[in-house]
Amino acid sequence: MRTGKVFVIAGAAGSGKTTVAKFLHDRYHMERVITHTTRAARPNEHNGFDYYFETSTSMKKLHLLESVEYDHRLYGSSLEGLAAGWQKGHDDVIVLDTKGAFTYHQKLGDQAVIIFLTVSQITSLTQRMIKRGDDLSAIHSRLNSAEYHRDLHLPDNLKGIANVVINDSWPQTVAQLEQIIKQTSLENR
Ligand SMILES: Nc1nc2c(ncn2[C@@H]2O[C@H](COP(=O)(O)OP(=O)(O)O)[C@@H](O)[C@H]2O)c(=O)[nH]1
Numbered sequence: 569m570r571t572g573k574v575f576v577i578a579g580a581a582g583s584g585k586t587t588v589a590k591f592l593h594d595r596y597h598m599e600r601v602i603t604h605t606t607r608a609a610r611p612n613e614h615n616g617f618d619y620y621f622e623t624s625t626s627m628k629k630l631h632l633l634e635s636v637e638y639d640h641r642l643y644g645s646s647l648e649g650l651a652a653g654w655q656k657g658h659d660d661v662i663v664l665d666t667k668g669a670f671t672y673h674q675k676l677g678d679q680a681v682i683i684f685l686t687v688s689q690i691t692s693l694t695q696r697m698i699k700r701g702d703d704l705s706a707i708h709s710r711l712n713s714a715e716y717h718r719d720l721h722l723p724d725n726l727k728g729i730a731n732v733v734i735n736d737s738w739p740q741t742v743a744q745l746e747q748i749i750k751q752t753s754l755e756n757r
């Protein structure tokens with residue numbers, strides 16, 4: 569099978585994972601890997617674009633590379649999803665929680681380039697979720713979940729592995745992303 573890199577974007581809710589994935593798709597033609605979830609679609613989210621929205625029955629039938637429970641819902645990604653971008657000769661970009669990011673590191677080694685997003689003021693995450701249009705009960709559930717709190721900080725097992733980007737100012741984030749992509753392509757020569 570033809571393979572490439574997969575850029576794994578992890579971080580707490582509201583830290584900018586989806587925004588970064590979209591940027592890497594638009595600027596570097598990376599293929600966005602759509603993952604599967606049993607959570608409900610948010611306003612403006614579409615099946616097959618943002619996620620494949622599953623029931624717990626349909627989720628069980630999938631052949632997943634890894635899956636996690638996050639805020640009482642299941643999420644998972646497939647090897648077929650990764651292969652689709654690589655077959656086209658593109659690198660992939662995928663949005664995962666930090667547990668999934670570590671699994672990708674274990675399974676794919678240097679093929680997985682991990683980017684961990686954070687912000688310097690945690691309160692800005694809630695403001696961004698409100699601005700994004702999430703309903704208040706969904707935000708409340710997120711803020712009370714163990715996984716949200718876990719993903720606020722880089723876990724020990726990703727230290728020295730993940731590239732940390734503080735996404736306070738978007739122009740600075742773009743500059744850091746460009747640096748990471750440049751470094752990755754130099755390492756591949
Ligand atoms: N491990 C893993 N995590 C996923 C997958 N798909 C999404 N996630 C993560 O699940 C968490 C919750 O995602 P989501 O409900 O979209 O919330 P958001 O972080 O507020 O955008 C986020 O950390 C996502 O990165 C997957 O297939 N595997």
Ligand SMILES: Nc1ncnc2c1ncn2[C@@H]1O[C@H](COP(=O)(O)OP(=O)(O)O)[C@@H](O)[C@H]1O
Nearest residue numbers: 581582583584585586587696700735736737738
């Ligand atoms: N650097 C930034 N400054 C201000 N707002 C941002 C920044 N990066 C992302 N956002 C906004 O914050 C909200 C949450 O970003 P999103 O990419 O959906 O986060 P995540 O996927 O990690 O939950 C979106 O409305 C997005 O446009």
